[in-house]
Amino acid sequence: MDFFQCISLKEAQRLIENELLNHKIEQEILALPASLGRIAACDIQSTVVLPSFSRSTVDGFAVRSSDTFAASETSPAMFTIVGEVCMGKSTALKLLPGEAVHIPTGGMLPQNADAVVMIEYTEQMDETMLMVLHAATPKENVVWRGEDVQAKQLLVEKGQQIASRHIGILAACGIGQVAVNKKLRVAVFSTGDELVDLGQKPEAGQLWDTNSYVLAAMLEEQGFCAVRMGIVEDTQTAFLAALQKGIEGFQAVLISGGSSVGVRDHTVNAVNALGKPGVLFHGLMIKPGKPMIFGSVNAVPIFGLPGHPVAACTVCKALVLPALARMSGENVSHEITIKAKLMRNIASSVSRDDFIQVKLVYQEGEYQAIPILGKSGLIRLLAEADGMIQIPAGKTGCSEGEIVEVFHIHQIKRV
Amino acid sequence: MDFFQCISLKEAQRLIENELLNHKIEQEILALPASLGRIAACDIQSTVVLPSFSRSTVDGFAVRSSDTFAASETSPAMFTIVGEVCMGKSTALKLLPGEAVHIPTGGMLPQNADAVVMIEYTEQMDETMLMVLHAATPKENVVWRGEDVQAKQLLVEKGQQIASRHIGILAACGIGQVAVNKKLRVAVFSTGDELVDLGQKPEAGQLWDTNSYVLAAMLEEQGFCAVRMGIVEDTQTAFLAALQKGIEGFQAVLISGGSSVGVRDHTVNAVNALGKPGVLFHGLMIKPGKPMIFGSVNAVPIFGLPGHPVAACTVCKALVLPALARMSGENVSHEITIKAKLMRNIASSVSRDDFIQVKLVYQEGEYQAIPILGKSGLIRLLAEADGMIQIPAGKTGCSEGEIVEVFHIHQIKRV
Numbered sequence: 001m002d003f004f005q006c007i008s009l010k011e012a013q014r015l016i017e018n019e020l021l022n023h024k025i026e027q028e029i030l031a032l033p034a035s036l037g038r039i040a041a042c043d044i045q046s047t048v049v050l051p052s053f054s055r056s057t058v059d060g061f062a063v064r065s066s067d068t069f070a071a072s073e074t075s076p077a078m079f080t081i082v083g084e085v086c087m088g089k090s091t092a093l094k095l096l097p098g099e100a101v102h103i104p105t106g107g108m109l110p111q112n113a114d115a116v117v118m119i120e121y122t123e124q125m126d127e128t129m130l131m132v133l134h135a136a137t138p139k140e141n142v143v144w145r146g147e148d149v150q151a152k153q154l155l156v157e158k159g160q161q162i163a164s165r166h167i168g169i170l171a172a173c174g175i176g177q178v179a180v181n182k183k184l185r186v187a188v189f190s191t192g193d194e195l196v197d198l199g200q201k202p203e204a205g206q207l208w209d210t211n212s213y214v215l216a217a218m219l220e221e222q223g224f225c226a227v228r229m230g231i232v233e234d235t236q237t238a239f240l241a242a243l244q245k246g247i248e249g250f251q252a253v254l255i256s257g258g259s260s261v262g263v264r265d266h267t268v269n270a271v272n273a274l275g276k277p278g279v280l281f282h283g284l285m286i287k288p289g290k291p292m293i294f295g296s297v298n299a300v301p302i303f304g305l306p307g308h309p310v311a312a313c314t315v316c317k318a319l320v321l322p323a324l325a326r327m328s329g330e331n332v333s334h335e336i337t338i339k340a341k342l343m344r345n346i347a348s349s350v351s352r353d354d355f356i357q358v359k360l361v362y363q364e365g366e367y368q369a370i371p372i373l374g375k376s377g378l379i380r381l382l383a384e385a386d387g388m389i390q391i392p393a394g395k396t397g398c399s400e401g402e403i404v405e406v407f408h409i410h411q412i413k414r415v
Numbered sequence: 416m417d418f419f420q421c422i423s424l425k426e427a428q429r430l431i432e433n434e435l436l437n438h439k440i441e442q443e444i445l446a447l448p449a450s451l452g453r454i455a456a457c458d459i460q461s462t463v464v465l466p467s468f469s470r471s472t473v474d475g476f477a478v479r480s481s482d483t484f485a486a487s488e489t490s491p492a493m494f495t496i497v498g499e500v501c502m503g504k505s506t507a508l509k510l511l512p513g514e515a516v517h518i519p520t521g522g523m524l525p526q527n528a529d530a531v532v533m534i535e536y537t538e539q540m541d542e543t544m545l546m547v548l549h550a551a552t553p554k555e556n557v558v559w560r561g562e563d564v565q566a567k568q569l570l571v572e573k574g575q576q577i578a579s580r581h582i583g584i585l586a587a588c589g590i591g592q593v594a595v596n597k598k599l600r601v602a603v604f605s606t607g608d609e610l611v612d613l614g615q616k617p618e619a620g621q622l623w624d625t626n627s628y629v630l631a632a633m634l635e636e637q638g639f640c641a642v643r644m645g646i647v648e649d650t651q652t653a654f655l656a657a658l659q660k661g662i663e664g665f666q667a668v669l670i671s672g673g674s675s676v677g678v679r680d681h682t683v684n685a686v687n688a689l690g691k692p693g694v695l696f697h698g699l700m701i702k703p704g705k706p707m708i709f710g711s712v713n714a715v716p717i718f719g720l721p722g723h724p725v726a727a728c729t730v731c732k733a734l735v736l737p738a739l740a741r742m743s744g745e746n747v748s749h750e751i752t753i754k755a756k757l758m759r760n761i762a763s764s765v766s767r768d769d770f771i772q773v774k775l776v777y778q779e780g781e782y783q784a785i786p787i788l789g790k791s792g793l794i795r796l797l798a799e800a801d802g803m804i805q806i807p808a809g810k811t812g813c814s815e816g817e818i819v820e821v822f823h824i825h826q827i828k829r830v
Binding site for chain 2: 086088108147163166167170172174175210383
């Protein structure tokens with residue numbers, strides 16, 4: 001196989017998606033706090049009504065709003081205080097006309113009451129006599145039973161990533177355990193006889209392994225469980241053994257470097273030797289990232305990424321992460337993108353999709369996207385990038401001043 | 416103390432910042448992969464030069480570019496192959512005029528070579544005879560020693576959050592251990608006699624505790640270590656004991672609910688009783704979130720948040736998270752914000768900062784911000800929000816169609 005069979009990005013996405021269609025997603029039950037950031041395994045509906053009782057949103061007096069009709073500071077309405085609602089306690093009180101009940105924020109509304117007058121708009125004359133200086137409208141300062149959440153209301157959709165805001169509504173509805181999809185376990189291999197691992201001292205002509213670290217970190221940032229599997233020796237036997245280990249113990253395999261001439265054949269041969277369907281494509285009409293290999297063995301996808309870190313990371317962002325998100329059962333709606341003004345011309349070829357790393361600068365209320373250009377072997381290009389832009393096939397480039405959409409923006413906090 | 420002493424958001428930020436100025440940040444040393452998402456404790460400079468040797472970015476032949484002058488398919492330049500560079504090995508080869516050396520991608524350039532001709536542009540006649548069909552320019556297909564990273568080059572700045580892209584350049588420079596700031600440990604209390612914890616069944620008039628779950632999740636999303644400390648009973652003794660525990664075992668304390676009339680005095684009294692300087696402000700000119708309390712005891716900040724979940728979360732986003740980020744030594748540069756078209760009028764008061772939760776919809780290449788309005792007691796408002804907008808004091812509102820800046824956008828992956 002050679003680059004003569006290069007396929008388009010769209011076709012590659014279709015092939016990958018097709019291959020992953022039947023991936024089975026395992027589930028697990030977690031305590032609510034542990035579900036943060038995980039993917040909901042099914043729709044979560046409320047089993048309760050919220051609030052379960054009509055309650056006051058202020059400190060004051062529960063009244064029948066009709067009894068306050070036309071009340072004002074100059075012409076107060078008179079009430080008899082017939083009791084008090086205690087926080088966290090049920091109340092059996094039932095208002096008759098002209099009666100009021102003292103109620104704290106969050107307190108349960110007595111029967112027949114339909115509004116709460118804030119304490120600021122009342123004047124208590126003695127133990128039982130109350131002046132109300134304000135005409136309350138029905139439901140004023142009250143959250144009605146069921147006003148917040150209805151029974152069977154959808155709280156979290158299947159495939160949604162559970163964020164803090166969901167934790168809030170789930171807790172409010174008393175849901176203490178959540179079914180989530182298991183984290184995808186991904187094996188990450190580096191290849192290349194010139195590589196040594198961190199902690200070792202490289203001899204002349206050798207480099208520290210970079211790709212397995214940066215790729216594993218990219219996967220972890222996206223919520224996958226990445227396991228670095230070390231550097232594979234540049235022999236067919238070693239590739240076979242490594243990939244065998246990968247497909248047996250993991251749900252997906254990344255192997256970088258093995259797609260350059262010389263070693264790329266090892267990846268292709270090993271993937272084809274290990275099982276069906278084997279290699280599905282080799283060579284991609286994108287830049288950087290052309291030498292990409294994709295295959296699958298026993299429903300475990302194997303992504304053969306370029307050796308250059310920027311190319312490896314570009315392919316990872318453009319193809320691998322979306323594929324893994326789909327495998328995780330994530331219902332990817334819309335990735336947040338940012339519009340930015342491109343700060344210089346970029347030429348591109350109509351025959352391929354180009355991905356350009358950009359630095360974002362916020363100035364005078366707008367974002368500027370500064371392309372980071374250089375040889376694809378430079379790791380620095382990646383370190384400086386805040387996101388990337390895509391110039392799709394069919395377009396000859398982007399002009400300085402053009403508004404571009406920046407995606408895969410680095411702004412990840414949770415650890 | 417009462418709301419008569421309400422202060423502005425700006426003044427509150429100034430007071431909080433001032434109080435946290437002298438917070439000491441503890442550090443720890445982590446293995447590179449574990450440093451992902453953490454805050455760099457100091458500037459990290461490279462101790463090496465990258466690449467440490469000039470190397471080829473393609474498979475081909477290393478040559479002296481001047482020897483290929485005017486070479487083309489019709490008029491090739493002739494070379495003698497004098498050897499081969501092996502991956503990961505040093506080479507002692509030194510090119511004389513007209514000599515070429517076979518070199519793989521990543522291979523070390525022999526002495527005197529200054530370019531590599533891709534194998535596609537060569538034709539090998541026999542073991543030693545090579546035709547070059549292309550004029551190479553100096554440095555073509557070569558990454559020069561030091562071209563990527565210089566010695567002492569700043570790789571990660573003190574206070575920067577370490578992302579995957581930094582992991583890449585740190586690995587490339589052989590940095591296997593990183594000094595990071597310790598995660599801030601934050602105690603999160605709920606208060607209110609009407610609350611029961613998840614797993615318990617609420618009686619009539621009771622609610623499940625929501626705030627400690629949602630606040631802890633918000634802190635975790637931002638990379639802090641949040642510990643839920645349960646529901647504090649509504650007595651002065653219980654508040655004193657709880658806050659005492661908080662300031663002794665944690666770097667910051669959040670307590671919600673205790674700032675409503677009735678229980679708010681317990682927080683104020685306890686904070687003042689526990690030590691200096693005690694309560695620094697009580698009451699904030701923002702909506703929602705007015706009853707906020709801020710104090711400090713023995714340099715541990717105590718944030719008293721409103722009881723309503725939306726108000727508590729708004730104050731947390733607007734004031735608490737930025738304060739904790741500062742305490743963590745995070746060099747917060749610019750939070751990513753998104754410009755969106757406001758989809759309805761919103762009235763605001765000139766005397767305060769208003770925060771509105773919005774839902775983001777992406778349509779025809781632009782974002783729409785749909786305000787989520789409703790009583791502040793509704794948890795649903797929070798669950799539906801993708802971000803929030805701020806209408807600063809001095810402004811009377813925002814109009815439908817206005818372009819607003821949405822911040823604190825929910826798009827957090829790492830777990």
